[in-house]
Amino acid sequence: MKKIGVLTSGGDSPGMNAAFRAVVRTAKTLNMEVMAIRHGYKGLIEDDITKVTPHDVSNIIQRGGTVLKSARCDEFRTKEGREKAANVLKKHKIEALITIGGDGTFQGATHLANEHDINVIGVPATIDNDLVGSDETIGYDTALNTAMEAIDKIRDTADAHDRLFLVEVMGRDAGFIALETGIAGGAELILLPESLTDIDDVKASLNEVLSEQRRSSLVVIAEGDDTGGALKISEELKPDFSKYEMRVCILGHVQRGGNPTARDRVLASRLGSAAVSVLNEGHSQVMVGVVNNKVKLTPLKMTFGKKKDINFDLLELAKTLR
Structure with missing residues (x-):
């Protein structure tokens, strides 16, 4: 050749x-x-x-x-x-x-x-x-590090104001970025396309976290989560969490860039x-x-038309550590 x-x-x-x-x-x-x-x-x-x-x-x-x-x-x-x-x-x-x-x-x-x-x-x-x-x-590794650095910065401002942040990362059909950045960033809740999200379960989990009077709370959401993403989830949560300052941050294409x-x-x-x-x-x-x-x-x-499995052991770890 x-x-x-x-x-x-x-x-x-x-x-x-x-x-x-x-x-x-x-x-x-x-x-x-x-x-x-x-x-x-x-x-x-x-x-x-x-x-x-x-x-x-x-x-x-x-x-x-x-x-x-x-x-x-x-x-x-x-x-x-x-x-x-x-x-x-x-x-x-x-x-x-x-x-x-x-x-x-x-x-x-x-x-x-x-x-x-x-x-x-x-x-x-x-x-x-x-x-x-x-x-x-x-x-993938670069995107993980980019998202993690952004989440670390968001956590700083969340702590300063006792706020609840919903952070949306890329992952239309797969939750790899959300899962690993959620664990690395200490998220209290991680929502993925691979696991069905029940909004009542989300509310119960957040109530449990907020009742412990933590300084801030962080939810990491893959854009392809079946709830429709961070903006839609925030609308669902507002009626029950009106006394908390809630902010949505969509990282978007910043995750594609960088060295x-x-x-x-x-x-x-x-x-x-x-x-x-x-x-x-x-x-x-x-x-x-x-x-x-x-x-x-x-x-x-x-390689196409098939779904690669996430590491479900990591998903269980995330639930344990939240």
Whole structure:
């Protein structure tokens, strides 16, 4: 294999640049030429492609976001769009494609591979950590630390005013960020998509906490919690907790930004390099992940449409410690 392409797609994730860097530099050792595709599948369809060298990826390992850019692309969801993409790959004589992203990215790559016989490898990068096949995904550790730092600051002002704070973190379909930042931030209550939330139980738990006359109370809520998020929960709670100052804080996309942590940089470097190596070994339509500290290959078709389980032992721990 002499020429490969690489793109980032879907939501940006800290560490994507480290993975891109690892792809380029590992390819160099195997005498492969690397073509960088900007703006994800949209850029692939529009032929936004340039050759990159190891020098071109200098000084990006520490940067958040993605220098390759990312974009949503409805056209790629169609067979016609994927045919355009395949023709662009053939035009540049690109023999394989490394896709850095999440389940939507891998689903698109699988369709492209099946319809046009193109070799594809997936590198898991999503702050939600919800992909089957890797203990952690690129960007998750950075998002955890970003959310934890914000919660620590919120706790300071909550203590100063004896307030009840409802903090919403990202996690539309998975509660990994909420669970671990809730424990690390000493939250009195953690609400997740994986466990049904009964508003009466929430009220009872808060009454128990507030009756102990703690200086402040903190509830961490995943945005995908079945109650509808922090704003909706606050409306449900106000009638019964009117004597308490209640504040809602939605952390939002601040969790996607920032320089990747050392842990994310190492993980991204490891997976980016592994993606090139397994391509060179003849693999295709697999995702490279790390399970029990070893690189593991998972068929791409197994990475989307499935839910990765949270650690329910941690959920029980959170209940014990509140």
